[in-house]
Amino acid sequence: MNATPAGSTAARPTLDRVGMAGSLLCAVHCAILPVVFVVLPSVGLALALSDRVELAFVLFASLVGTVSLVRGFRRHRAGLALMLLAPGLALLWAGVRWPPLHHAAVPHALAMAAGGSLVAVAHFLNLRFARRARA
Secondary structure, three states: OOOHHHHHHHHHHHHHHHHHHHHHHHHHHHHHHHHHHHHHHHHHOOHHHHHHHHHHHHHHHHHHHHHHHHHHHHHHHHHHHHHHHHHHHHHHHHHHOHHHOOHHHHHHHHHHHHHHHHHHHHHHHHHHHHHHHOO
């Protein structure tokens, strides 16, 4: 018999899907950031790309990713997803907190896009491993 509450097992796939979507949104946001910087002053939307928004993306990815993948690991015991999450989050946090990387446009965009992509792939794998564990 499963010892987890009924609602928590149903939330696992949803949490991974939300994490994947958020991570991919973050990766897209960071990949197009240098191009968008050129256009934004004329449109007046520079606030949308502030440091606080970027930090919120990384915090969201970290919280959802950690909760979802640790819960998934407890069920399926496949460590690959967590092994991709760790460097993905490290790249994201370095991109927003390490000044040499944060203030260099192209390296920053590459690190953030790569980090977001790794986190999204980790969520995808976590979903697959969880499905296999249920079967």
